[in-house]
Amino acid sequence: MSEKRIEDRFPKTIVLKDGTKVLLKAMTHTDRDSLHQFFARIPEQDRKFLKHDVSKKEVIDSWLKDISYGRVFPLLAEVDGTVVADATLHRRSAGWLKHVGEVRLVVDPAYRRKGLGSHMLEELILAAADVGVEKLVAEIVAEERAAIRAFQRFNFEQVAVLPGIVKDQTGRYQDLVVMVLDVPTAFVPDWFYF
Amino acid sequence: MFKRYPKRARLNDRTQVTLRLMVKKDQQALYEFFQRVSKEDRLFLRDDVSKPATIQSWVEELDYGRILPLLALVDGRVVGDATLHRRVHGWTRHLGKVRLVIDPEYRQKGLGSLLIKELKEIAKGLKLERLVVELMGSQQAALAAFRQLGFERAAVLYHHVKDRAGRPQDLVILIHDLEEVPEPVSF
Numbered sequence: 546m547s548e549k550r551i552e553d554r555f556p557k558t559i560v561l562k563d564g565t566k567v568l569l570k571a572m573t574h575t576d577r578d579s580l581h582q583f584f585a586r587i588p589e590q591d592r593k594f595l596k597h598d599v600s601k602k603e604v605i606d607s608w609l610k611d612i613s614y615g616r617v618f619p620l621l622a623e624v625d626g627t628v629v630a631d632a633t634l635h636r637r638s639a640g641w642l643k644h645v646g647e648v649r650l651v652v653d654p655a656y657r658r659k660g661l662g663s664h665m666l667e668e669l670i671l672a673a674a675d676v677g678v679e680k681l682v683a684e685i686v687a688e689e690r691a692a693i694r695a696f697q698r699f700n701f702e703q704v705a706v707l708p709g710i711v712k713d714q715t716g717r718y719q720d721l722v723v724m725v726l727d728v729p730t731a732f733v734p735d736w737f738y739f
Numbered sequence: 740m741f742k743r744y745p746k747r748a749r750l751n752d753r754t755q756v757t758l759r760l761m762v763k764k765d766q767q768a769l770y771e772f773f774q775r776v777s778k779e780d781r782l783f784l785r786d787d788v789s790k791p792a793t794i795q796s797w798v799e800e801l802d803y804g805r806i807l808p809l810l811a812l813v814d815g816r817v818v819g820d821a822t823l824h825r826r827v828h829g830w831t832r833h834l835g836k837v838r839l840v841i842d843p844e845y846r847q848k849g850l851g852s853l854l855i856k857e858l859k860e861i862a863k864g865l866k867l868e869r870l871v872v873e874l875m876g877s878q879q880a881a882l883a884a885f886r887q888l889g890f891e892r893a894a895v896l897y898h899h900v901k902d903r904a905g906r907p908q909d910l911v912i913l914i915h916d917l918e919e920v921p922e923p924v925s926f
Contacts, residue, residue: 596829596830596831597829598828601828639786639787639793640785640786641785641875641900641901641902641908642785642900643901645899686830704894704896704897704899705893705894705895705896706894707893707894707914708893710831710834710869710893710914711830711831712830712832712833713830719830723894723896725896
């Protein structure tokens, strides 16, 4: 019996609401330059709410140094060879959070409100279910209302707010919202509930 | 800043302990220490310390800039292990995460509070602003002890983690602001 791997669903092409064709693929070492360019296009206003300082090239390079999909699975969305979104699923190989995955998502401003973030989130949830992840966690700065709503649409529930716990890239303290999704083990059709 | 170690201290029952940072050659002593921690207690630890490979990986990946492991020793035996985990980059760069394990025979002697006090001093020296502890909801004694040491409950995540027996447990997040002066209380 061969175990499912998280990268097995990809590459895959999807079509956005406006007809744009997008390639979803697992990140590899060859994506360094396009990743740098992608994060350079994220406005400072958004960048300051990210967990890591992506304005530093060495931060991005450290992600590429030891790629291990079992630990961090980075899913990239590409349009004509340009990265337009980056979604990652972080897991632990052992310990009390072994069944839990953490999701992070960044979308190019020019590709928001087109359903791309939702597509990627859905793919990550399905991929997580494939490999037996039972819970997904998203940690979002409270001011990022749009991101919180996006996760809520996928049934992520706000389970905690940690007041002033994180320090954004500008040095300001921000509340952190912790959202959790119990990963559906099988997608049950709607009629099941009648 | 690590010049303060090794350092000698006395527990409430006058036992003399040596505090110092963990080094590579502590692997065997650490393994033996975790063997003395009861199976019930091991259920609550986040890593499977019954496997020599777990301890080996800690020793091999020793990097004080990321994880600072402070050991308490009595006659060369490890009786307590307190670690301070931090990140160089990112939005948690001002936080230190604390983990603590005490030999069952050395509990109720003030060793835990001694180690946490040391970690607080180290954390201040590293310019950290807050300490964070994550425990399972059923670890009542440990929760009470950390609260006495000035840690406050910030959140409870229902059935978020699993113990070694695979049972879901609540995750309790406790936070201590380092600017405050804590009341010394032993446990």
